[in-house]
Amino acid sequence: VLADDKTHANAPASSVIVGGGPTGLACAIALARRGWGNIEVWERLAKPPSSDSSVWGDASRSYNVGLSGRGQAVLKDLGVFDAVIDKCAVVKGRMDWGPNGEPKERLANKTYDTQVIQRDRLVSVLVEEIEKKYAGKISVSYDVACVDCEFGADGVTLERGACGENCDLAAARAQGKTVTPVVFGAEGNTMHSAVVREMDRNAACGVKVIKFPNTNPRVYKTIPIHLPSDMRKDLNYSARTKAGVALECLPTKEGLLIGIMLVKPEDEETCVKLSNKESLKTFFDEHFPMFVPWIKDEDIESMANSKFFGLPSFGYVDKSLNMGGQGALLGDAIHTVKPYFGLGVNSAWEDVKVLVEALDDANGDTSVALPHYSKKRAADAKALVDLSRSFDGGFMTFVLPLIVDSIFNKVAPWLFMPNTIQMLQREEWSFSAIAKRKWLDRFMQGTVIMSFMSAVGYAALQLTRQYVWPFVARALLRGGA
Numbered sequence: 001v002l003a004d005d006k007t008h009a010n011a012p013a014s015s016v017i018v019g020g021g022p023t024g025l026a027c028a029i030a031l032a033r034r035g036w037g038n039i040e041v042w043e044r045l046a047k048p049p050s051s052d053s054s055v056w057g058d059a060s061r062s063y064n065v066g067l068s069g070r071g072q073a074v075l076k077d078l079g080v081f082d083a084v085i086d087k088c089a090v091v092k093g094r095m096d097w098g099p100n101g102e103p104k105e106r107l108a109n110k111t112y113d114t115q116v117i118q119r120d121r122l123v124s125v126l127v128e129e130i131e132k133k134y135a136g137k138i139s140v141s142y143d144v145a146c147v148d149c150e151f152g153a154d155g156v157t158l159e160r161g162a163c164g165e166n167c168d169l170a171a172a173r174a175q176g177k178t179v180t181p182v183v184f185g186a187e188g189n190t191m192h193s194a195v196v197r198e199m200d201r202n203a204a205c206g207v208k209v210i211k212f213p214n215t216n217p218r219v220y221k222t223i224p225i226h227l228p229s230d231m232r233k234d235l236n237y238s239a240r241t242k243a244g245v246a247l248e249c250l251p252t253k254e255g256l257l258i259g260i261m262l263v264k265p266e267d268e269e270t271c272v273k274l275s276n277k278e279s280l281k282t283f284f285d286e287h288f289p290m291f292v293p294w295i296k297d298e299d300i301e302s303m304a305n306s307k308f309f310g311l312p313s314f315g316y317v318d319k320s321l322n323m324g325g326q327g328a329l330l331g332d333a334i335h336t337v338k339p340y341f342g343l344g345v346n347s348a349w350e351d352v353k354v355l356v357e358a359l360d361d362a363n364g365d366t367s368v369a370l371p372h373y374s375k376k377r378a379a380d381a382k383a384l385v386d387l388s389r390s391f392d393g394g395f396m397t398f399v400l401p402l403i404v405d406s407i408f409n410k411v412a413p414w415l416f417m418p419n420t421i422q423m424l425q426r427e428e429w430s431f432s433a434i435a436k437r438k439w440l441d442r443f444m445q446g447t448v449i450m451s452f453m454s455a456v457g458y459a460a461l462q463l464t465r466q467y468v469w470p471f472v473a474r475a476l477l478r479g480g481a
Contacts, residue, residue, distance in 0.1 A: 007035035008364025012181035014038035016158055018146040018195050019187035020045070022065075022119070023331030023348040025126040025140075027184055029078050030356045032130075032137040034364065039138045040178070044145040044163050044187075051087050051124040059224035059258045059299075060306060062120035064250040065339070066091065069112045070427040071346035074353050080129045087125055088115035089251040090234045097239035097290055105235070110425065116250045118258070122345075146187070149198040149327075151205075155179045156326050158194070182325065182366050184355075186348075188332040196333055199323050206320030207329070212313060212385075216392045218262045218338075219308040221274060225249050225257035225294050241287045245270060249291075259291070265308075277304040311338050314392070316385040321374040325367030328374070330355060335381040337388040343424060347384055347431070351377060383435040387420060401442075408445055416441055 015036065017024045020043025028039050049055050056062075067075070067088065075081040091114040093107035108114070117125075130138050141160075148159035161175040185195030199207040227233060237249040237257060244264060249257040263270050273279040281300050284292050317334040331348035355373045362368035391398050405419035417423060423434045 006360055008359060010362070011036045011364035012366060014040070014180050015182045015184065016040045016042060016146075016156075016178060016180045017184045017186055018042050018158070018193070019185065019331070019333075020123070020127075020140055020142070021186065021331070022122055022126065022345050023352065024184070024186035025123065025130065026074070026078060026349050026352045027186060027330065027355070028138045028140075029080065029126070029130060029134065030352050031359075032134040033078070034356065034359065036364075037137045040180075041138065041140040042144045042146055042160060043140060043142050045142065047140075047142045048120045048124040048127070051121055051128060053124075056118055056121050056252065057224075057254055057256055059222045059256070060302070062118040063222065063260065063339075064116045064252070064258050065119045065122065065345050066250070067115040067117065068346045068425055068427075069110070070425075071349050072112060072115065073427055074346075074349035077353065079133075080126065083129055084117065084122065084125050085115055087121055087253055088117045089253050090114070091116055091236050091250065092234045094236045094238060095232070097288075099240060099242040101290070103290070116252075118252065119345075146194045149183065149194040151198065151202060151323050151326050155181050156183045158183060182370075183327045185327065185329040185333050186331045188336070193333065195327065196317075196329065199327060199329065202323065205323045207323070208318040208320075209315065210318050211315040212389065214313040217265050218311050219265045219271070220260045220262045220311070221303050221306055221308060223259045223261065223295065223303040224299050225259045225291060226296065227255070227257060227294055237291075239288050239290065243267070243270070245287065247288055247291065257294075261303075265310075271308070275304055277301045280304045312336050314338070314385050314389050316381045317378070318382060319378065321378050321381070322370035325365070325370050328355065328370045330377075334377070335384045337385060338392060340388075340391060343384065343388060347380075350380075350427075379432040380430050383431040387424065387431065387435055387438075390420070404445060405441065408441070408448075416444065 011031075011034065015031065015038070017028055017039065020041045024041055024043070028041050031039055067084070072081065075084055091108075093105065095103055095105050097103050127140060130140060143162055144160050145163040146158055147161040148157075150157045156179065158178045158180065159176070160178060183195055185193060185199070187193040187195065196207075196209060199205045200209045225237070233251050233255050235251075238247065240246040245267075246262045247259055248262065249259040251257050261274065263274065265271065270283075273283050277300055280303060281297075284295065284300070312332075313336065315336040317329055321330070321334055322328045330351035332344065334351065335347060337343050337347075354377045355369075358369040358373040358376065359366070361372065390401070402419045402421065405416070408416040409418050417437055420434065420438055423429060423438070424431070429437075
């Protein structure tokens with residue numbers, strides 16, 4: 001496991017990790033713990049503020065991410081659990097207001113407490129851990145984009161450059177080259193990522209990037225929610241309108257809630273209302289009156305003047321996740337999901353765990369380890385995205401299966417597994433195993449339902465033959481007489 005003290009005898013002399021987010025930094029820490037040195041991390045964004053900075057009280061600074069049992073297990077193995085948890089808030093359940101305005105509190109029944117932290121603050125904690133423990137092995141460079149990538153006999157040639165104030169990878173300009181034995185792509189599933197683009201284009205590599213059209217797009221704005229002292233600070237507060245506008249609020253360590261208002265981009269009327277102070281204030285009064293006492297007037301104005309942000313489209317990398325022993329992809333680069341159920345960063349850290357386990361087995365020999373990592377993780381990447389896409393539909397593809405799963409699991413827990421969302425929180429189950437098990441559940445559920453319907457139909461037919469038809473026949477005879 002990651003927590004073991006091992007040194008890879010065949011570790012390469014150097015490596016580059018493209019992407020300095022939670023995935024790339026966790027990967028760097030894991031490799032450093034295995035004795036790797038000269039690990040460069042390239043991050044196209046600026047260095048985040050200190051994890052103790054007062055900026056984390058600004059709701060627009062960064063969105064929250066949830067750390068489930070999967071992610072927490074990896075943090076413990078990496079030796080950074082305590083440092084991360086110190087900056088987290090606990091979420092023990094939900095407080096939901098439906099379209100009718102009635103609140104309902106639901107506490108989670110799990111073996112762990114979900115922890116939430118601002119995404120950029122999480123990055124800051126991991127950077128501080130690197131600077132404290134691994135400064136001699138890991139260097140993190142900021143405002144550095146990977147502009148181009150080329151795999152060759154002498155190594156991987158990477159062009160680095162600055163991508164400007166807006167961090168537009170497509171417009172980044174090359175400023176120099178680096179040759180490294182191995183590169184890890186942790187920058188996201190986008191063709192603007194040079195590593196992803198080259199591995200998808202290179203005929204010698206089996207990587208195939210699959211991107212799905214965004215059939216259920218959402219855009220969002222953020223706003224701070226100031227709960228009174230008598231309200232629970234360990235809940236996910238949520239409300240939604242009949243038209244589908246949702247307000248999801250997660251706590252921070254300081255007690256402030258970060259509210260995210262999600263709306264369909266084609267709902268132009270609502271989008272316009274959310275971009276004007278007075279109309280936004282009226283919108284809250286009409287649709288989210290329960291939150292109005294907890295929102296400051298200046299925050300309404302700030303939200304109205306802010307821009308909309310979009311959620312990512314689903315995508316995954318098919319067939320292969322590596323380029324021989326010279327490159328591998330992990331994190332959002334191989335499975336991009338919408339951040340509804342806390343699967344993004346937690347599954348990315350599991351990628352790191354599987355990668356290091358493969359390297360352990362090969363004693364650091366990437367030519368052996370990276371193909372093994374790909375073989376072990378590619379099916380999980382696809383399964384995670386396929387399962388997540390099923391949550392992004394309407395009643396038939398999301399709500400109804402959850403209801404059916406819950407009913408069958410309650411009636412026969414020894415035969416039927418819990419619903420898919422609950423299954424995804426069980427770190428002992430891989431995503432591909434969950435997908436296979438839910439397919440089996442659907443088959444058995446269908447068999448039971450069809451058998452029940454056949455039995456009901458047969459019983460109805462027998463009753464008709466025994467009682468209805470004789471009654472009709474006698475009635476017809478009497479009518480003829």
